[in-house]
Amino acid sequence: MTIWPVELYSYVFQLACTDDGSTVLNLSLVSKQFREIARPFLYQSLVLSTPQKSGLLLEKTKNLLPHLRRIEHLFIAPTHDADHETCSPNNTIILRIVQLAAPTLKTLVLIAPCLITGTSLISFLFRLQYPNLEELTIAGLYPFSFHWGSFPRLTRLHFAGGNRNPHGLFQVGALDEAFPALTHLRVSGIARALSFVDEL
Structure with a gap:
């Protein structure tokens, strides 16, 4: 053939x-x-939204050779019931999947609306190394402390929602060090953020 x-x-x-x-x-x-x-392209583009889907993906990929689990585009939106104080119990599974995917990721979107576990999930993700990541979108309460050298190729960063007044985002000075190749920064979902406007 x-x-x-x-x-x-x-x-x-x-x-x-x-x-x-x-x-x-x-x-x-x-x-x-x-x-x-x-x-090698079976897991190239993934969407994770349910604990079942995340658990199944981890089981299928954790023992694969790295070239067979080349995840380049990952969209993560853990389920969260806004009416209840419950969050998706699969954060450890999501963290493990991102750890496995980090070396090959090019785009990553994380929607973490849960106030209980979302912040710790986002904080953990910022501590990993992403040598090939070019675009990152975070929706949730994001930290202002970023690790130097974790995002050497990141050119597009979008903070969507979460912090309604991200005052201090630029004062920390960590953006330049953590994202040396950054060309586009977008901060959306802000409200009554006069101090952030003054900071700009």
Whole structure:
């Protein structure tokens, strides 16, 4: 069945498999050869929202070789019931998945609305190393202390909601050190933030 070199198929698969996973699954059904070529792209783009989905993903990926669990785009929105004081119990699972994905991540979106566990989840994520991360969006109460060298290639950073008045975000001085390649900073969801406006 091989008409072109495997490397060319692999490159085409990499470009094509950035959707919700349906493309890579369909390519895997074409032939045994296509299934083997598509395997490294099976987890390229992921959305995690339920404890069941997160737990299943961790079970499937924790023992895979790194080249077979190359996660490049990750969207995390743990379930949270605003009417109750309960949060998703799968933070440890989410943290483990992000640890496994951190070396290959290019985009990361974390929506952590839970006041009980969201802040600690975000704080932990800021302590990991992301050598290839280019875009980061955080929705939740984010810390102002960032670790130097964790985000060497990050160019786009979006703080969405969470801190309604992020006064002190620029005064700490950690943004320049933590995000040396930063070209775009967006802070949204602020209200009554005169002190933050003065800081700008």
